[in-house]
Amino acid sequence: MGSEVFSARARASRPLADAFVDWFTEGSEVFSARARASRPLADAFVDWFTVGSEVFSARARASRPLADAFVDWFTVGSELCTLLPMRLRLPSSIASVFLVLGVGCGFDSTGAGDSSGEADTDGNGDGDGDPGDGDGDGDPGDGDGDSGDGDGDGDSGDGDGDGDSGDGDGDSGDGDGDTGDGDGESGDGDGDPDPCAGYSFHEIMLASDGQPALPMALYGNENSPPPGVWAQSEVDEEGTITWGFDVECPVEVVMWAVVWDQKPGFLPDDADSFWVRMDGEDPERKWVFGCQTENVDSGWSYQQVSHNAGENTCMLESVSWVLNPGVHILRVRNRESSTFQGAAGIARVLLTSNADYVPTIAND
Known part of the structure; x- marks a missing residue:
């Protein structure tokens, strides 16, 4: 028994x-x-x-x-x-x-450790040392800790999906879709195109595109010769016009504007300046464009926005803005009082990422 x-x-x-x-x-x-x-x-x-x-x-x-x-x-x-x-x-x-x-008389050890009728060389996964049979006995290919069998042994580059590098199993550097492996995703230095590479910005905004706030008002006619429609205020420090615009990539821009200066040059009792503000910046930029029109005939001209650090003299500083992707707000405010005919006027604004660009009214 x-x-x-x-x-x-x-x-x-x-x-x-x-x-x-x-x-x-x-x-x-x-x-x-x-x-x-x-x-x-x-x-x-x-x-x-x-x-x-x-x-x-x-x-x-x-x-x-x-x-x-x-x-x-x-x-x-x-x-x-x-x-x-x-x-x-x-x-x-x-x-x-x-x-x-x-059961001692005639006991035979053949097949010990196997199922009935099986010997140690049967290759049936019984832990008897047969190679490649998946029995965990230490030979290759059976998930017991040696290389190449996907058992997590840490061998690098053996393609067994065990978590090491170079085998396409989800870690870095093996082209499997993560960062830094040349798989086409952005920002990992693997040769994929940068959507902002070579980005430039060039946008013209007319006075008729802006939102004036009294006493700033719009005058003129869109069908008239340039400048067409313009904005002006005769009250010192009052009256604004505002534009909104959008950029897709980080960019640095400069600003030009078509302005009216009845008496070109830096002269007393001549309204030839505005306050300029980008995205609510404080303080505003004091733009005395009369310091830039002394060689210009009376009337309308394109002038680049600058900042005048002087009080009764021209001490001009160049101005630019570094803009992040998204919507931005540009506001221009009147600075000096004047008659209707002599008031500082603004007809259009140009924002460009090309710092060397010089526009003209006929071709901007």
């Missing part, structure tokens, strides 16, 4: 130690019944068990596989199993029972 339990457990791939425990437990019950009917047999088993155990212990201490130790123990015990009944002249039937219980 014990051998049957042992065989069943082994076929189910239970560890050999567990199978032996089951065998020993159930076999012992039969042995106990038999031993009560024959004390000499019990003595024989004690000897058999003692000697076999010593061999088993010695083998185990030497780190021999459990199956080998068990076979040696069984073999030695089986020899005693055979000799002692002969010496005691036990009935052959009792000796046979003992042999059945021991």
